[in-house]
Amino acid sequence: MIYDVIVVGAGSNGSTAAYFLAKKGFKTLLIEAGGTPGDKCHGATEYCPRVIFHSMPELVDLQLKVIKQIPHLKPGDLGSGNFFYYVNKDNKVVFKSHTVAPGKTGQEESYSLHNCDFVRVLAQETVNAGAQLISGTAVVNIIREGDVIKGVVTEDGQRYKARLTIGADGRVSTIAKKAGLLKKWDPNICSYHYGEAWKFRSEEEMFEYVEHVRHMFFGPTLTPPKPWGACTISLRPGGIITVNAPTAWTPLSSMASAKKNSRRVYIQNLYGIMEVKRMLRPCEGFPDKPYQRQSCFMPGPPLTKPYMAGLVICGDAGGVGSICLPGYKTAQYVAPLLETDDLSDEALSGYTLARGRMSRIIYYNEDKQKSRNNKLTKELSELSETRIVLWSTGAGYMAKYDCSIDEMVENMRLAAVPHVMGVPDPEKCGEFGYVDMGTWLIAVKINHLLKLYGPILQNPKMFPTILKWFQKNEQSFNEKKMFDHPF
């Protein structure tokens, strides 16, 4: 039997692609290496479908349908807000600020949940939509006839043939490697991530000790220097707290050259901070035996050629990681080609730009977007993840003012906060801005962003602590051109 499509990997992107293709009536086979889809998906995410995918109602519907079937937290229930802590070289918090997202978005429209739960239900929906699923089976090779990919070979020697193969098998992509499209990821661009999960006895107990959904810690004891990353603590369903040290904003090569193992050094420094201890002390096993450990890297740069006749590479496997979006975009792109049965190298050549990297990109000016779209899209698809995220961490601020972390902490200005938050400075990052407010906004178009954050930017009263401190120090700042130590 020849399938229309074989999707390798039932993660969020593979399952999404298979869902939409099966729904359109294509004979779809989904092959997953894990015993059950979701087994290999660690991490947890704030899903805010209506914000991120507002132009893709089909995808919003699918995500909401899945989310409603599994346990999740709504930041609205927790008191939505992000706390930011700036830690000095002595590993002490010297400055704190917090933000509260205005409007409905932050309160009601985002859901914190475990990715493995999400993927399990999503894959089930894909099966319900008509796809066939084989789990617990790794794909070990592709079937190649000349320059055309005709299907895959699994570890038990079975050969499955299809008109189109979609390699959505994650960052360790057998498909991309066997097809010769991926040699090796660049450690200067791949960003590193190490995390530990801790468990409270119950969700109620967790809320007692930890207010607000996300706490972010910036400072020289917590990540390698340049580009500066952050450590985060986030609330998850089931009384689980996830701690990331660093959050995936630090290149693998910086980690290696700093010669400090996150598990031994950075995360231990984080646990040494009084504010963190206070939050996590009631967790079972703290600080020696976490409930779960996880590690990964965000691959990059995106493959320059993510396709060949009969094959496309989707999501992390092609270095364009994101939840569901690349899978959706892939399905959108290949469906008409499957209809006309033209899956040649040439027909698939538009896939490079269509594969869905844009979720994290915000256009500054929508009017200008049209004329610049093609050029910009191409440029952006070549940008490294790391470079984009600079704007979300404060590294953008440091680059702009050419200062060190300590100087930034010591000289914290009112203006720094929007930069740290990742709200784009139109002068500096007019072409793109990246928002990882984490909690509810991962990425939105700039107009949407300004609608949400305009009030914050125009009204410094939204930062009460900073404003108070700013006023207190205004005179001395005017004299010395430097703020006094905040505490």
Add this chain to the structure above:
Amino acid sequence: MSKWIAVPDTFITIDLNKCTGCGSCVVICGGEVLEIKEGKALVAHLNQCLECANCEVICSADAIQYTMPKGGTGIVYECG
């Protein structure tokens, strides 16, 4: 809590002729799987592997090869 389902064959192979013993893989490994012994990297605790493949990417000597473990084996994540 994550589970570990026994893997029949190793899936991290180290080419000892290429390995320079620089230790980057040990630094980068969140599972403490790898160790340096007699100047060469060694897979010491495979059952702690978090399956991130950071070791392969960071190895500048291209000595480490990571493949996915056999279907249905290796780590099973339960939560974030």
